[in-house]
Amino acid sequence: MTRFIIRRLISIPLLLLGIVSIAFLISHNTQGDPLASIVSERQMDNPEVVAAAKARWGLDKSLPEQYVLYLRNLITGDLGTSFRTKQGVGKDILERLPATLELVIAAMILGVGSGIVLGVLAARFRNKPIDHAARLWALTGSSTPVFWSGLILLYIFSVVLGWLPGPGRLDPRSVPPEFMTGFLTIDTLLAGDFAAFGDALHHLILPALVLGWTVMGIVSRLVRGSMLDVLSQDYIVAARARGAGELRVLLNHALRNALVPTLTIIGFTFAYLITGAVLTETIFSWPGIGSYAVEAARNLDYPAIIGVTIVGGTAFLLSNLATDIAYAFADPRIRLS
Amino acid sequence: MSQSVAITAFRLPNWAKLPVIIGGLIVLFWTAVVLTINFWPIDDPIEMVAKRLMPPSAAHWFGTDALGRDVLSRTLHGARLSLLMSCAVIAAAVGIGCTLGAIAGYVGGFVDGIIMRLVDITLAFPPILLAMAITASLGPGLENAAIAMIVVWWPVYARLMRGQVLTVKVREHVEAAIAGGAGHSRTLLTHILPLTWSPILVNATMDFGQVVLLAASLSFIGLGASPPTPEWGSMISEGAIHFYKWWICAGPGIAILSVVLGFNFIGDGLRDYLDPRSR
Numbered sequence: 212m213t214r215f216i217i218r219r220l221i222s223i224p225l226l227l228l229g230i231v232s233i234a235f236l237i238s239h240n241t242q243g244d245p246l247a248s249i250v251s252e253r254q255m256d257n258p259e260v261v262a263a264a265k266a267r268w269g270l271d272k273s274l275p276e277q278y279v280l281y282l283r284n285l286i287t288g289d290l291g292t293s294f295r296t297k298q299g300v301g302k303d304i305l306e307r308l309p310a311t312l313e314l315v316i317a318a319m320i321l322g323v324g325s326g327i328v329l330g331v332l333a334a335r336f337r338n339k340p341i342d343h344a345a346r347l348w349a350l351t352g353s354s355t356p357v358f359w360s361g362l363i364l365l366y367i368f369s370v371v372l373g374w375l376p377g378p379g380r381l382d383p384r385s386v387p388p389e390f391m392t393g394f395l396t397i398d399t400l401l402a403g404d405f406a407a408f409g410d411a412l413h414h415l416i417l418p419a420l421v422l423g424w425t426v427m428g429i430v431s432r433l434v435r436g437s438m439l440d441v442l443s444q445d446y447i448v449a450a451r452a453r454g455a456g457e458l459r460v461l462l463n464h465a466l467r468n469a470l471v472p473t474l475t476i477i478g479f480t481f482a483y484l485i486t487g488a489v490l491t492e493t494i495f496s497w498p499g500i501g502s503y504a505v506e507a508a509r510n511l512d513y514p515a516i517i518g519v520t521i522v523g524g525t526a527f528l529l530s531n532l533a534t535d536i537a538y539a540f541a542d543p544r545i546r547l548s
Numbered sequence: 549m550s551q552s553v554a555i556t557a558f559r560l561p562n563w564a565k566l567p568v569i570i571g572g573l574i575v576l577f578w579t580a581v582v583l584t585i586n587f588w589p590i591d592d593p594i595e596m597v598a599k600r601l602m603p604p605s606a607a608h609w610f611g612t613d614a615l616g617r618d619v620l621s622r623t624l625h626g627a628r629l630s631l632l633m634s635c636a637v638i639a640a641a642v643g644i645g646c647t648l649g650a651i652a653g654y655v656g657g658f659v660d661g662i663i664m665r666l667v668d669i670t671l672a673f674p675p676i677l678l679a680m681a682i683t684a685s686l687g688p689g690l691e692n693a694a695i696a697m698i699v700v701w702w703p704v705y706a707r708l709m710r711g712q713v714l715t716v717k718v719r720e721h722v723e724a725a726i727a728g729g730a731g732h733s734r735t736l737l738t739h740i741l742p743l744t745w746s747p748i749l750v751n752a753t754m755d756f757g758q759v760v761l762l763a764a765s766l767s768f769i770g771l772g773a774s775p776p777t778p779e780w781g782s783m784i785s786e787g788a789i790h791f792y793k794w795w796i797c798a799g800p801g802i803a804i805l806s807v808v809l810g811f812n813f814i815g816d817g818l819r820d821y822l823d824p825r826s827r
Contacts (some may be wrong), residue, residue: 222668229669234681241685335580347567350816354808356761358768359784359801366794485674490765494788508680509770511688518682524673 215539219532230524235281238517246270249514251294251312257282259347291514300518304500310380311499314422314492315484317415322423323430323480327473330434331466334442337435344521345435349428357487361421368417375417378496417496422487426480433476437469471541474534477478479531485523554700569641574806581627591618593625593778601793612691613786622778623799629779631807632649633690634809637697642752644698648700650744652706653713654736664710667703676765681705683771693772697762701755708751712744746822754815764804780804 225533241247246261249268254260265271269280284291290300326349333345368375380395381387385407388398397417399408441447442465485501492501500519507515591597596616597608604611610619652663670678682696683689716722717740725739766772767781775782780800787797 226669229665230672233678237681237685244670259770295791296796301794302748344815348819350567350812351805351809354757354761354805354812356764356768356781356784356804356808358781358788359797359804362784362788362791362797363794363801368793369648370792484676486676489676492768504677505769506681508684513685516681516684520673520677523677527674528672539550 214315216536219535223528223532225384226528227525230521230528231282231285231506232278234517234521235278239277239487241513247513290518291513293507293518294512295510303503304522305519307498307500307503308408311488312493313396313415313502314497314499315393315481315488315495317419318422318426318484318487319480320486321419322426323476325423326427326476327434327466327470329431329439331438331461333431333435334438334469337439338455342435344432349431351428352424353426353428355424356490357421357425358490359427359496360424361418361491364368364417364421365494376413377411378494380411380414380497381407382414385410390473400478406419418491418497419441420477421494422484422491425487426476428484429483430473430476430480433473434469437472438465441465441469471538474538475542484525485527487518565817567759567813568817571810571817574810575814578627578631578807578810581624582631585624588624590621590624593617593622594776597621598714599798601790603793604638604795611793614790614793617776618709619796619799620781622783622804623780626778626780626783626800627803627807629690629762629773629777630760630804633694633763634756637688637701637759637763638692638752638756640698641755642705643703645702645707646748648702649706649709650713650736650741653710654664654717654732654740670703671707673700676762677736677822679762680765680771681724683766688771688774690773690777693763693766696766697759700762701759703726705748706754708747712747713740716740716743723737725802750815750818750822753818754812757811757815760804760807760811761783764800 238249238315245253246264249264250261250271267279272280288301290304292298293303295298299479301464329345329349333342336342360402366379369377376382386408388395388404391398391401396408399405422464447460447464449461455464488499489504491497491502492499493505496502500522504519504523506512506517507519569609569748573729591608594617598612600612600614600616602608602612602616604749608618610623612827613619613622644707648663650766652660679693679696682699683693686692686695688799695797708793713736722739730739763772764779764781764784767779768785770782770785774783780803783800787793787800
């Protein structure tokens with residue numbers, strides 16, 4: 212076990228170095244001029260700014276030296292300064308992190324939860340209409356462009372029906388709660404402001420649904436598959452023979468074991484959710500990292516784009532590591548292979 | 549006898565086959581659109597043909613956009629760009645990925661290590677972020693978006709192909725071929741590769757839809773097609789500006805959904821067919 216974890220941990224710094232190297236490569240080839248990735252066009256004819264940037268990132272030095280400087284700057288948390296916000300990219304990302312996490316966690320709960328329910332139903336009623344409907348629903352979810360379904364749902368539920376609020380995290384007229392966790396649903400509760408809590412929750416529903424729907428499909432297919440494997444095993448037959456109720460067999464006996472291989476979906480879903488969050492946040496004007504990345508890309512704000520890419524890659528890597536370790540804990544056979 | 553075969557083949561599709569048939573029809577429809585769109589009696593996709601922002605009507609089934617262009621015509625013309633670009637991206641990704649993956653799996657050792665670390669690192673990024681960063685740094689535009697997507701996608705096939713080659717490499721018929729004096733290229737090309745295609749094919753089919761989605765996403769963000777080119781993603785981003793005129797983005801949205809769904813249906817069916825365990 213420990214050996215397995217250590218082996219996986221050793222690969223992490225190497226992969227991180229790889230991520231950073233690719234980022235360096237990208238920033239170095241920006242528009243054919245590395246300076247373009249550090250200094251915005253407007254500042255280009257300001258010799259002071261250009262000289263300062265060159266000195267800080269070592270652009271007048273040799274390539275290996277530049278690489279070392281780049282690494283050193285990154286390790287100290289310096290991801291460069293955004294052209295657009297005029298702030299450090301690291302600071303920008305930290306400010307926006309809670310919004311993205313709140314959305315992704317909500318979407319994960321909705322997507323994984325409904326995916327498991329759907330997967331169990333599909334396995335139990337295999338090749339029956341419920342199974343086919345679940346498959347259709349799941350495939351539709353992973354086939355819908357979130358930037359379109361988000362617009363359509365906003366139009367239906369916010370404009371036509373008026374049931375849910377428009378884009379954003381809170382009613383623009385209201386005062387945001389004091390910053391505690393950055394999760395508005397939690398902060399409003401901590402402040403004891405239930406009206407604001409309801410408002411935050413209402414704002415969260417649509418984007419979380421749109422985002423969650425994209426992963427529900429994968430989750431339900433995986434759960435269905437592993438449920439089918441488990442349901443055909445002897446101990447299930449034995450449990451049924453002993454007279455255990457259907458619900459008890461499904462949930463207590465089968466699902467528990469079926470969920471072990473499904474642990475891998477945590478890594479999968481995270482990848483999907485990051486991808487989806489970029490576009491969902493844009494549609495819902497959600498002030499998270501995703502919409503920050505899109506704004507940066509639209510304005511060719513290179514330090515911000517590359518910074519988000521590094522942070523996203525790192526987060527992705529760590530979530531995969533966590534999944535692997537959780538999986539090894541849950542299923543001893545993995546460690547041996 | 550021959551009659552009964554015909555009857556079996558034409559029996560009503562059962563539930564499981566239906567999605568594959570629907571998917572096939574959708575893909576067939578879009579392929580036909582791509583090939584024949586120039587002969588269709590529809591409006592020019594770039595010219596202003598009616599009043600701006602008109603809701604759907606008999607003359608313009610999907611309405612008109614902010615510049616008075618016919619949304620239906622733009623949607624149909626958009627298919628050409630989206631589908632041809634996705635074809636090119638998938639072909640290049642499969643070609644590069646499979647070549648490198650086959651080499652890594654067959655040669656092994658140091659070469660394998662280098663190629664697979666490259667794969668690991670590329671796959672360590674969330675695809676859309678890496679694609680955005682590469683496209684933006686190369687400069688927004690369709691070609692650069694396509695290059696970025698190839699960079700993002702080839703590792704999937706390299707990994708898949710390597711795994712395939714590794715399992716086939718140790719089979720007895722390969723040993724027999726080597727013992728019979730077959731050289732490296734002959735062993736790899738005629739004895740190993742022909743047995744590796746099925747998961748690659750399934751993956752490429754399933755991925756085609758995802759490539760269409762990613763291409764549209766990049767254009768939606770503003771890194772892909774530039775106006776006035778009719779492209780689904782950029783049409784939806786134009787529609788998002790005129791949010792209350794829902795029809796502007798309805799056409800391209802349904803187009804993307806149908807293409808992706810069509811390929812997913814086929815891929816799902818193919819997987820069931822090639823891997824009966826999942827049935």
